[in-house]
Amino acid sequence: MTAxxxxxxxxxKLAVRVGGGAGIGVLFFLIVVxxxxxxxxxxxxxLGRIGPAILWLGALLASLLTLDRLLTADxxxxxxxxxxxxxxxxxxxxxxxxxxxxxxxGLPLVIATPFFGLLLNLDLRTSTAVALTLLAGTPALTxxxxxxxxxxxxxxxxGLLLAVLVLPLTVPVLIFGVAASNAAIVGPLxxxxxxxxxxxxxxxxxxxxxxxxGTALRHAME
Amino acid sequence: MPIIDLANPTRFLSLAERALPWLAGTTAIAxxxxxxxxxxxxxxxxxxxxxxxxxxxxxxxxxxxxxWALMSIAALGxxxxxxxxxxxxxxxxxxxxxxxxxxxxxTGSLWGRPMWGAYWVWDARLTSVLVLxxxxxxxxxxxxxxxxxxxxGRAVAILTLVGxxxxxxxxxxxxxxxxxxxxxxxxxxxxxxxxxxxxxPLLMMALAFVLLFVTLHxxxxxxxxxxxxxxxxxxxxxxAAPGSGA
Numbered sequence: 365m366t367a368x369x370x371x372x373x374x375x376x377k378l379a380v381r382v383g384g385g386a387g388i389g390v391l392f393f394l395i396v397v398x399x400x401x402x403x404x405x406x407x408x409x410x411l412g413r414i415g416p417a418i419l420w421l422g423a424l425l426a427s428l429l430t431l432d433r434l435l436t437a438d439x440x441x442x443x444x445x446x447x448x449x450x451x452x453x454x455x456x457x458x459x460x461x462x463x464x465x466x467x468x469x470g471l472p473l474v475i476a477t478p479f480f481g482l483l484l485n486l487d488l489r490t491s492t493a494v495a496l497t498l499l500a501g502t503p504a505l506t507x508x509x510x511x512x513x514x515x516x517x518x519x520x521x522x523g524l525l526l527a528v529l530v531l532p533l534t535v536p537v538l539i540f541g542v543a544a545s546n547a548a549i550v551g552p553l554x555x556x557x558x559x560x561x562x563x564x565x566x567x568x569x570x571x572x573x574x575x576x577x578g579t580a581l582r583h584a585m586e
Numbered sequence: 587m588p589i590i591d592l593a594n595p596t597r598f599l600s601l602a603e604r605a606l607p608w609l610a611g612t613t614a615i616a617x618x619x620x621x622x623x624x625x626x627x628x629x630x631x632x633x634x635x636x637x638x639x640x641x642x643x644x645x646x647x648x649x650x651x652x653x654w655a656l657m658s659i660a661a662l663g664x665x666x667x668x669x670x671x672x673x674x675x676x677x678x679x680x681x682x683x684x685x686x687x688x689x690x691x692x693t694g695s696l697w698g699r700p701m702w703g704a705y706w707v708w709d710a711r712l713t714s715v716l717v718l719x720x721x722x723x724x725x726x727x728x729x730x731x732x733x734x735x736x737x738x739g740r741a742v743a744i745l746t747l748v749g750x751x752x753x754x755x756x757x758x759x760x761x762x763x764x765x766x767x768x769x770x771x772x773x774x775x776x777x778x779x780x781x782x783x784x785x786x787p788l789l790m791m792a793l794a795f796v797l798l799f800v801t802l803h804x805x806x807x808x809x810x811x812x813x814x815x816x817x818x819x820x821x822x823x824x825x826a827a828p829g830s831g832a
Contacts, residue, residue, distance in 0.1 A: 511748055518741045519731055528727060529745060532720040535713075536755075576744050579665070583740035 367452045368460050375464035389426045389469045390476050396422035397480045408485040415484035416494045416545035423473045423498055427505045432526045434513040455578040462510045470502035493548030501541040504566040507573030508533050514577035518584035537565050593670050595811050602808045609801040616794035623787035643693040645795035646686045653683030658750040661743035673739030678806035684722035710759040711767040721749045
């Protein structure tokens with residue numbers, strides 16, 4: 365347990381103290397949100413209608429930013445070898461790393477969402493609903509991304525390929541995230557139906573991502 | 587036991603050399619019969635001649651999914667049983683699967699234009715097959731990025747197994763969501779909902795496509811084994827070269 369909490373604290377500290385983590389993610393998110401009205405024109409009604417989708421797309425892309433360093437950095441400096449040879453189960457260790465990653469990159473996106481919603485002509489109620497769906501959905505993105513991050517260890521030069529591998533797997537999360545956000549604005553579906561499916565997807569991604577990443581790392585470090 | 591026998595690549599190669607001409611011949615005959623049946627099949631009373639696109643579309647769609655299933659079994663072979671030919675089979679299958687998925691998508695849109703009035707609609711089944719195509723491309727990209735085939739094989743195996751979740755989504759997307767794409771009509775409870783004059787040509791074409799897939803896959807596996815041998819020989823040559831330092 366102490367090993368896991370030490371790992372957790374270390375990852376949080378690294379993310380906060382080394383530049384290029386949470387701040388860059390939120391900044392990238394803001395830029396995506398800013399670029400969209402330039403592309404489709406400043407029609408407030410249209411923006412209000414597709415706002416949740418833009419916020420989801422921005423968060424999805426922003427959550428990919430720091431993924432390729434999540435495990436490759438540890439593989440390079442040797443700490444991954446220590447985690448592998450240590451007594452802690454590898455699956456728990458990567459789960460803790462993913463949790464720390466989500467707290468430092470996913471959660472800031474969720475917190476920023478209500479403010480960015482103002483730029484897209486979303487009222488407070490809608491923005492809160494989108495933030496709630498992102499709160500439920502971004503862990504799924506992180507844990508699906510964890511699989512890609514583990515595969516990137518054996519790639520050595522990941523980068524763009526990582527996004528190509530991970531993005532198709534995130535389609536269900538995106539569908540139900542946006543569906544739940546839209547249900548909150550216009551209906552006719554109740555908010556609860558897509559939202560509970562979104563929560564289920566997150567839970568499945570947590571289990572699947574952890575075990576797949578563990579297996580991938582064991583094979584990569586052989 | 588035959589699976590274990592085939593673990594020896596040399597034995598596999600000799601078997602492939604003997605089987606390939608026969609397979610290619612049978613495939614040609616099956617296509618001749620199938621295409622002839624499809625050509626003479628009656629036009630649909632609503633769709634007219636466009637119904638004939640289905641004789642290409644449906645078999646390629648079945649095989650596009652079957653190919654990923656085969657890659658998933660090969661992935662298990664790589665990760666669990668460490669069968670030496672499993673990753674060769676998986677690697678050889680990926681481009682064929684991608685081509686079949688593309689064929690399925692293209693024929694589908696050509697049919698959709700006169701029938702639905704659009705080349706593409708964002709329907710659950712179409713979207714999930716498009717995702718399948720993207721995943722095939724991702725798998726191929728992953729194979730090409732890692733130099734060492736054994737390392738690449740294990741990484742791809744994990745990605746393939748994770749991606750296999752998409753298969754049931756494609757299969758039942760027409761039942762779960764109320765889609766524009768028609769529901770299953772050949773394999774279903776209570777028998778096929780297709781008239782025999784169209785069903786038999788379809789089944790013959792499906793058989794021809796399966797034979798084509800087996801032929802191409804076997805040939806691609808043979809090529810991959812030979813390619814790996816060439817790679818090993820070149821590595822050995824480079825190590826033995828004077829002045830290499832090692």
